[in-house]
Amino acid sequence: MSRAALSLREVTVPGRLHPVSMELPPGLVVGLVGPNGSGKSTLLAVSAGLLPGVGREQNDVRWNGQAVATIPALDRGRRASWTPAEARFEFGFTVRSVVAQGRYAHGDDGAGVEEALARLDLVALAERPVNRLSGGERQRVLLARALATAAPLQLWDEPLAPLDPRHGLEVLSLARSLSRAGGTVVFSLHDLRLAQELDFVVLLEGGRLRAAGAPAEVLTPKRVRAVFGVESCLRPSLCLSLP
């Protein structure tokens, strides 16, 4: 039996994902890259067990070797967390209460919520209604809620896109500390330079898995040209990091 934190075997989503198989060991920060419409969001949603058809023969998604289809909904909420690329909040919940929703599957209301708020720099916004936040602030609320679940498998859909540089780096450092603690963080991104610095990169093209492995092996200039249609080279450039 496989002990991979996340494993997919011949996972297919009609029209969006051709059979994809991969295994991700625990303790990694994994970047999911690919052009628009290459199936990144679909792969994340199907990995989170959120698309219908998961668990059928052709859609074998496993967490820690256990088929997701056999895990009850409430347990899933404790074992994996997923955040959408964009959130539409219709109702004016406070930031704190939305983050506390991450505790639903644990049956409590408070554990780790303050820490999650602090970690995503939301303490000052804690009492604000979520439908009055900017896109980047909403994204941080989603990530704080995901953090509050304390789930070992974190699946984030383009978490960095709406964030400013400082908060982007903080989220990246959060992902690294989660993986050091034994968790697995998989997120999609468009910044190939950043992907170059992650533990593991999965490259999708047209709903197919093109390559998966260490960034230097996956993001070769030849492959980047073939998939993204851009030239790439390595040279010193502006480097940003947290002080």
Place this chain on the structure above:
Amino acid sequence: MRASGKIRFIRHSGLALVLAGVALLVFALASLTWGDVRLGPGQLVDGLLGRDEFAATILWQIRLPRLLTGMLVGAALSGSGLVMQVYFNNSLASPGLLGVSAGSAAGAVVAIGSGLATFTLLTVPIFAIAGALAATFGVILLARRGASTERLLLAGVAINALLGAVTSYVLSAPTVSYERNAQLVFWLIGGLEDRTWEHIWMAAPIVPAVLLLLPMGRSMDLLSLGATEAQSLGVDVPRLRRNLLGLSTILTALATAVAGTVGFVGLIVPHILRLLVGSEHRRLVPLSLIGGAAFVVGCDLLGRCAGGARLGVVTSLVGAPFFLWLLRRAER
């Protein structure tokens, strides 16, 4: 759509619950004592205890059934509206606007018009539930969950028109006798006149339905911010949705079966309460139930003071301007 502003007037949910309870109590006492025959506090107590035969007749035969029907109807419609807002992820969803009330009325009217209602007490509620279900599925077909406000309201307009036509057809059918016709008009303009204990028994399943709703507050919170997110956080979304839809449909159907079409309760009450205490459904569910009961009993009182305006007329007069204000607010 901004459902809740940054100002919340009442931060303490216990206080809000007490206030709603006090409002309900005051309206209930007024409803029992006011009328063609004014009853003093002493007469009220004597009447309720059966020591004053005249007051007892008025209270037990007329005013208590009216009051209790009003409370059940108010709680049911308000709770139903709150649930629909969560289900459709749209704070303008409500049984009246989406045509679920019209569906219940059409069902009830068909039951009466066909003569089936004379067989058993259960016929009208069962037909009302069938009509409400038809309307609900119609709305779901026309406007998927999370649909835009325009689409949802247009679906409601279509369903309202269609089921209104069913009701009108039965009303205008030449086979319907005058007596039944008078009864049929009652369903179109909801009211609490001439309610009897029979009606209260008919509406009694509202109580267990409402009790089932109470523990669902937290999962409703999660669902109202997105179904996929809720699923990923551990909510069994398909099951929750089935339960919510079933409960809200039954609540509207039962309320309509005993009081006719009473509009805007499910829209106004949850909205005002959301502005007052925020969006958390653990508070909103009990508050909406008590607040809805208070609102309907209050509107009924208002109608009685205004020379016998029917409940459905009063709630529409109060509700329609409020709805327009909400729409304007949503545009901004």
